[in-house]
Amino acid sequence: MNQATVSAHPNIALVKYWGKQSRGRNIPVSPSVSVTLDTLTTTTTVEQSFNDLVVIDGLDVKNEKISSWLEFARKKYEIPPICIRSESNFPASSGLASSASGFSALAVSVNQACGLGLEDQEVAELARIGSASAARSMWSGFVSLNPAGESCTVEQVYPKEHWDLRVVVAITDPRQKGVSSTEGMERSVATSSFHEAWRQTTEGDYQECLKALEDRDFSRLSKVAERNCCKMHGLMLTSDPPLIYWKPGTLAALDSLRILQEAAVPTFFTIDAGPQVKAFCLPEAADTVEEHLRNTPGVTQTIRCGVGDGPVVH
Template identity: 40%
Template sequence: MIDALHIEANANVALVKYWGKADEAANLPATGSVSISLDALKTTTIMKQGAGPNDEIWLNGESVGTGVDRIQSFIDRVRTMYVGIGPVHVISTNSFPTGAGLASSASGFAALAIGINRLCGIGLEPADVSRLARLGSGSAARSVYGGFVAISADGDGAAVPIDVDMTHWPLTVLIAVTDTAAKSVGSTQAMQRTADTSPYYAEWVQQHPADMIEAHRSIAEADFDGLATVSIRSCMKMHAAIMAARPPIIYWNPGTMAVVNAVEGWREAGRRVFYTIDAGPQVKVICHQDDVAVCNRELAQLPGVRNVIESGIGGEPRVHWSYSR
């Protein structure tokens, strides 16, 4: 008999950033985004029909906590949208630190949306699963797919995979982990504070469409330098807006700065490499495969870098059923 549904979803890193919400209740982004999937950062979620009257939820071996509460809230919200969803048993495990700026909510809620759609027979198409995942986390809409993925600011919040020959993009992402603790200000709270108080927020939103156009052009034309330039620009503009909030939100630490300075030097020396930083202190260093080995070795030696995770570009989420006799 069928026992449980197993889902593996990858985290993603936004190259053109999303920051801010156009509709907080619907979790619609104020800006578009372009991302790549990371095959080394995974959430594995096991779901089955619950045996008791209530949901049973475990996240990284814990049955209580903020993360568990977010999962419960998401499931409860799905129940208001689709009838006939009974109690469920959820075991979710991340292969990387949770809540530390490594997009654990993206892979986690993508896996949960995929799982609840399959387990409960809702019958949603991928675009609708992406919209559903977005209700848990804005970036989760992108983790429903693999490779390069985009969300348009003037759309309905669903992510769309970018059709591109990945052989033209032989990339490896080196994730420089500079702190494994949960970040002090969560993304949702930080977005609201930035929108309410940062003098740079309006300009961030206004300039964003040009960055989206440049990213799509660069990807279509396999223009590494073009994608590098727009990615760094988007990253720096986002963090400038965040840092200018009142009170300021500073996600970076000395290790973050050491990596940024090193990569800028490597770029000046001609290496095909660039960086981006999400809402946290970790730095994602995107390398052409020819420059991976030397960048990885030198990253690991930088002050403040605790470890380096090497990741390829991830594919589609994987789903399978397990059976018991």
Template identity: 35%
Template sequence: MTQAVGIARAHTNIALIKYWGKRDKDLFLPMNSSLSLTLEAFYTDTKVTFDDELIKDIFLLNGKEQSEKEVAKISHFLDLFCEYIGKRPFARVESINFVPTAAGLASSASAFAALALAVADALKLDMTRQELSTFARRGSGSSTRSLFGGFVEWAMGTSSEDSMAHPVDDADWDIGMLVLVVDSQEKKIASRIGMEHTVQTSPFYPAWIETAREDLQAMKAAIAEKDFETLGRITEHNGFKMHATTLSANPPFTYWSADSLLAQEAVRLVREELQVPAYMTMDAGPNVKILCRASDMGRLQKALSIHFPAENIISSLPGPAAYVLSEADWQQSKMRLTEGNHI
């Protein structure tokens, strides 16, 4: 192999039943199964070039060469695939994030899902999408779900081989999500650190695990019945329960900011005024996501713009599964980067 190239796009996903805590830190095995909605609005494009003439791995994010620490993360991820094929050529990895990085908007999910699919495409690996998700998981747990579109379950499994994602429903029944971006800066406490601290110190954590399992079964039933309001209520309750574990950790911490609280209150006010079903959820970051009917997004966005700048309220329909891009697609993404149109 002189040179092998793969290019892929993966969209972010927002967990409705949260993944919070690992039972195996090295294999990224979760403490509970989770369920998410893939979003159309946010995604990562990644190009991987394996080249026998390279003497080390190179990683560029949004056109900028990254530090040795960041390259090491990518190298470790590439090692997993190269162990699978029995050889280890070095690679040039170029990613363009159309997602704010490390702000609780699942940038790592789309990033590692895109990287996994690009690698599989470059190396012509004969893997099912479920099998590929077990590799993506080793880069970022939530990336397991970004290989699929619509509603996706990440089954916790019993081992590394069966802790994988699978599609649940295409979410093509008037499903939408608004994202209130109150802060797109990198968060101070990484998800990995926050999870570990919570698992070790929160007295609420065992109850979180038990009720998360119950929530998952109830949510899957609601999706099967296309019962949006039950789906929404479970989403909101599950998300706040997750954040209760961080507040009960020792010492306590939170991913919320003052603006997060203002956003939460704005959502409550608006949904009461409009009398529309709209349900909040938050991940490990300050931004508030609102699960709603796609047909209600316009009214909600207009009403919320009284409380927050309109440009900070992003609407999204359900997103597709990750897919391979052409070189022409890649060049268009690079052009958007040059023009400053990435997030």
């Protein structure tokens, strides 16, 4: 086999999933649509080895998600023992979608290094088994993920040229979150009396979001994205015990953005399973949004992103 090095980016969902149909098959209960980012990058190198070896950000690790993924992949494909070296230029497991960029880069590099010859859709399917949102990082721009029977469909809704949006990521706590997304989703599905209502209303948010993207209607997109985000965190709060991923800086950032919105600055927030705030904005507002967030108490760092590309093989 060859050596392969691949870079991939995380993606931020504008309409999110929270809950899987079953852990093994890793199929979300509801559709989602995301924006692939630039700037934030995971770079993964795969090469042959005597034993499987996983090195993340320079540390030899035992990563259960990667081990299960390899086990699954080997049932379908010929993959010898490999060494996986992965590095990200942003904090992992803290709500910045590192598993999306990570499994996307991993699936593409295994396909390359092992010469599996898979098409993009098949690689996306392989990435999805590692992390459902990783399938969305397989394309540039705006990408949808839909549960479909025993699998999912994933497709580029619009290429990145469709709409020049910007994202300012406000880091409020770079530490690993206390409850992983996988564990959190299982808790919500098992214990929240609101899960059914969440599932039922997400389809409407999804359609509304596609329409806002089609029309490049920022105000409409703001409303549906904030509503869907708050609904997901509402669902988390109704789990037993309650899941609270927000930190003081999260709410401080929301207050800052609310002040900008009242001054007609085109920006809106979304928050994933972690305390970081992602402020979407139109290009002309990016400087203002970043400056305000950087000066918000509790925000320790800001990162500027635009709409990014799919994985790149080096």
